[in-house]
Amino acid sequence: MRIGIIGTGAMARALGGGWAAAGHEVRFGARRSEGAVELADAVGHGAQGGSIDEAAGFGEAVLLAVPVDALDAVLRSTGLDGRVLIDCTNAFEPDAAAPDGTMNFVLGEDAVAERIAATVPTAHVVKAFNICAAEVWAAQERAFEGSPLSVPVCGDDPDAVRLVAGLAEDLKLRPFPAGGLHRARYLEAASVLTVGLWFAGHDSRAMLPPLAAAFAARD
Numbered sequence: 001m002r003i004g005i006i007g008t009g010a011m012a013r014a015l016g017g018g019w020a021a022a023g024h025e026v027r028f029g030a031r032r033s034e035g036a037v038e039l040a041d042a043v044g045h046g047a048q049g050g051s052i053d054e055a056a057g058f059g060e061a062v063l064l065a066v067p068v069d070a071l072d073a074v075l076r077s078t079g080l081d082g083r084v085l086i087d088c089t090n091a092f093e094p095d096a097a098a099p100d101g102t103m104n105f106v107l108g109e110d111a112v113a114e115r116i117a118a119t120v121p122t123a124h125v126v127k128a129f130n131i132c133a134a135e136v137w138a139a140q141e142r143a144f145e146g147s148p149l150s151v152p153v154c155g156d157d158p159d160a161v162r163l164v165a166g167l168a169e170d171l172k173l174r175p176f177p178a179g180g181l182h183r184a185r186y187l188e189a190a191s192v193l194t195v196g197l198w199f200a201g202h203d204s205r206a207m208l209p210p211l212a213a214a215f216a217a218r219d
Contacts, residue, residue, distance in 0.1 A: 001167075002061075003060070006078070007029075008035045012028060012063070012065040016043060016065075019170060027048045027050060029053070056083070081122040084164065085120065085123045087126065090188055127184035130187055137171065150176055
């Protein structure tokens with residue numbers, strides 16, 4: 001599959017590098033084309049680099065791996081109609097109410113994925129890969145305490161959701177459907193909560209029991 005990746009940061013490198021290694025055709029795009037070419041050379045596996053427009057036009061699926069405050073400029077100036085857009089972003093901001101010395105976060109906006117869909121209404125937006133840091137996706141470890149690392153996926157178009165789920169499987173991750181795009185805001189909120197807990201030294205996984213023990217009787 002041809003995958004366009006807009007951005008040259010850690011998420012672009014981790015996900016794009018994994019897909020290139022899995023045999024996909026990957027083209028990175030950035031405002032500074034030289035940076036995209038440098039990343040493509042570093043990733044290898046036939047990856048290419050160029051402009052944002054080139055990456056967008058190349059990809060059957062396009063990963064948006066840019067800061068949230070750069071999204072509008074990219075979405076409004078780039079031809080993304082009809083594309084599957086993979087949104088891995090989070091609108092994190094420091095929590096000004098946190099005690100001194102505490103690294104907590106809040107969301108700068110409630111629903112980035114919905115804003116993307118409203119800006120490019122003909123695209124098929126899928127929220128995925130936003131819960132964990134790029135370093136997790138770049139690592140070789142794919143199971144923890146006997147459980148495979150899973151990726152919740154939100155989207156309204158079934159074909160687009162299946163496509164992104166397949167891309168997660170190509171990274172040796174386990175995708176699972178998390179509902180329509182209106183539920184992506186909960187993934188964004190879950191990310192800001194869990195990342196804040198991790199930064200504070202707390203194990204986010206410890207607050208959730210395994211599936212077999214997770215059910216309660218209805219009141």
